[in-house]
Amino acid sequence: MTEDNFEEFLKKAAQSYNAPPARTPREDMWRAIHAQRAAGPRVVYGGGSTMRESSGRRFGSRIWMGAAAAAVLFLAAGVGIGRWSARSNSTRSVAVSPPKTGSTPTLTEEPPVTTAPQAGAIEPSNTSGRQSRISASPDGARGRDGRRPDVIGRGEPQVALGVPQPNSTPASAYQLAAVRHLSEAEALLTSFRTRSNADQQMDAQLGSWARELLSNTRLLLDSPVANDPQRRPLLEDLELVLVQIVQLSPGSTPQDRELIEKTLQHDHVMTRLRTAIPAGSQRGS
Amino acid sequence: MEMVAYESRSSVNDTQLITRVVAGDAAAERELYETYVDRIYRLAFRLAGEDELARDFTQATFIRAFEKIGTFRGESSLSTWLHSIGVSVALNGLRKTKRLRNREAPMEEGLTIGASRTEAEPDLKERMARAIDALSDKYRTVFVMHDVEGYTHEEISGTLNIPIGTSKSHLFQARSKLRVALADFAPEWAS
Numbered sequence: 156m157t158e159d160n161f162e163e164f165l166k167k168a169a170q171s172y173n174a175p176p177a178r179t180p181r182e183d184m185w186r187a188i189h190a191q192r193a194a195g196p197r198v199v200y201g202g203g204s205t206m207r208e209s210s211g212r213r214f215g216s217r218i219w220m221g222a223a224a225a226a227v228l229f230l231a232a233g234v235g236i237g238r239w240s241a242r243s244n245s246t247r248s249v250a251v252s253p254p255k256t257g258s259t260p261t262l263t264e265e266p267p268v269t270t271a272p273q274a275g276a277i278e279p280s281n282t283s284g285r286q287s288r289i290s291a292s293p294d295g296a297r298g299r300d301g302r303r304p305d306v307i308g309r310g311e312p313q314v315a316l317g318v319p320q321p322n323s324t325p326a327s328a329y330q331l332a333a334v335r336h337l338s339e340a341e342a343l344l345t346s347f348r349t350r351s352n353a354d355q356q357m358d359a360q361l362g363s364w365a366r367e368l369l370s371n372t373r374l375l376l377d378s379p380v381a382n383d384p385q386r387r388p389l390l391e392d393l394e395l396v397l398v399q400i401v402q403l404s405p406g407s408t409p410q411d412r413e414l415i416e417k418t419l420q421h422d423h424v425m426t427r428l429r430t431a432i433p434a435g436s437q438r439g440s
Numbered sequence: 441m442e443m444v445a446y447e448s449r450s451s452v453n454d455t456q457l458i459t460r461v462v463a464g465d466a467a468a469e470r471e472l473y474e475t476y477v478d479r480i481y482r483l484a485f486r487l488a489g490e491d492e493l494a495r496d497f498t499q500a501t502f503i504r505a506f507e508k509i510g511t512f513r514g515e516s517s518l519s520t521w522l523h524s525i526g527v528s529v530a531l532n533g534l535r536k537t538k539r540l541r542n543r544e545a546p547m548e549e550g551l552t553i554g555a556s557r558t559e560a561e562p563d564l565k566e567r568m569a570r571a572i573d574a575l576s577d578k579y580r581t582v583f584v585m586h587d588v589e590g591y592t593h594e595e596i597s598g599t600l601n602i603p604i605g606t607s608k609s610h611l612f613q614a615r616s617k618l619r620v621a622l623a624d625f626a627p628e629w630a631s
Contacts, residue, residue, distance in 0.1 A: 161619060164629035166587045171565045172572050173584075175485035179478045180495065185470070188499050192506065395535055410578065410602050417601065421504075421528045 226339040230371045233332030234378055326379060333380040334432055336371050340393055341428045343368060358403050365400040372397060389431055392422045454518040462510050473502055480526045486584045487530045497533050501526040520598035527599055531577055564625055571621035575614055582607055583614035
């Protein structure tokens with residue numbers, strides 16, 4: 156038994172592997188290409204150009220972890236509340252505090268305080284550690300702490316939701332959570348592209364961060380955010396990249412990282428992320 | 441071999457073709473397509489194993505190539521550039537497809553499929569296919585390109601943007617894994 160024999164055997168036997176048809180369906184594919192191009196350009200955010208990051212832009216690992224933890228908390232709260240709100244009685248209202256520069260926006264809720272419970276009212280199982288104010292009364296019934304729901308929490312301006320307001324629906328909570336998440340993802344990918352190839356400790360930190368973002372990406376994929384025809388493919392591509400980063404082991408080769416880089420480039424993930432994040436919104440940092 | 445025809449295309453021809461495509465010459469687009477579609481489709485089919493997916497990947501490759509050809513700087517050959525797009529499209533597409541199928545496939549069904557495969561007495565063809573499928577993307581891609589489709593390590597290196605040595609290493613690893621997986625058939629290559 157020789158190596159040559161095995162190689163010859165392998166090459167011969169492998170010819171049956173996924174053997175393509177004798178004739179390439181040239182015309183069919185050409186028509187399909189023509190039709191797709193005539194239908195307009197694919198959704199490539201930001202013109203589809205691949206952008207390189209400045210190598211000088213780096214983030215400290217502690218900042219990463221802090222930002223990641225904050226983002227995870229925020230996103231989990233946002234998605235959870237959004238889901239809960241969507242299921243609950245439509246007459247209930249939610250208090251949302253808009254994001255402020257330098258602080259994590261809070262999005263909280265609390266069971267209604269009314270004299271007679273309404274049908275379908277849900278008592279949250281756990282509101283500890285959250286600033287939570289909900290009123291089922293549109294005229295601003297007081298909460299458990301005796302304050303009106305529209306003047307709550309550390310004196311920060313709050314949006315009371317007893318009446319319909321464009322920024323105070325569960326959908327807007329999802330949007331807020333999605334933008335925050337995409338900002339975090341951009342920060343992670345920027346860090347990934349600018350780190351040193353030899354820095355395995357950094358890879359481990361990135362992997363940990365990516366794992367958290369991956370969970371949130373999947374939550375968003377199952378949320379109404381994914382109904383957006385532009386955002387869904389972005390989240391799916393982001394999910395793939397995050398999976399690749401999570402799977403980077405400490406002993407991973409530069410080729411493994413190159414594959415991720417190629418995915419980023421070919422799918423224009425960075426460009427699309429930046430386009431999907433509204434100007435002026437708080438970037439993940 | 442078929443590959444020779446493509447290698448024999450001079451860079452001058454490619455440059456002229458690219459210039460015409462960039463200028464919006466529909467005939468040039470068709471010429472580019474006709475020149476490379478067979479190889480791209482074959483490779484896509486080898487990687488995907490399904491006609492529908494192979495068509496999708498091939499179409500996406502050319503659509504993307506036509507969109508991006510203005511950015512082609514000639515650092516590699518046009519063939520390498522196109523194959524690079526093709527492999528990237530195919531691997532990304534397969535990952536997405538696999539993920540979607542994993543989501544959709546009920547757990548019980550997956551277990552049943554696994555059990556039936558284990559119990560069956562597969563012939564060489566089936567065992568070979570399963571062994572190749574079990575390779576990681578990087579090993580499978582290099583193996584398929586080199587041992588199945590006849591690409592050189594230089595072409596693989598350019599397409600996958602990896603050093604030639606890495607291509608050879610991946611091929612060695614792939615063959616080693618296949619040798620283990622196909623050990624039952626050792627008499628066939630020992631004879």
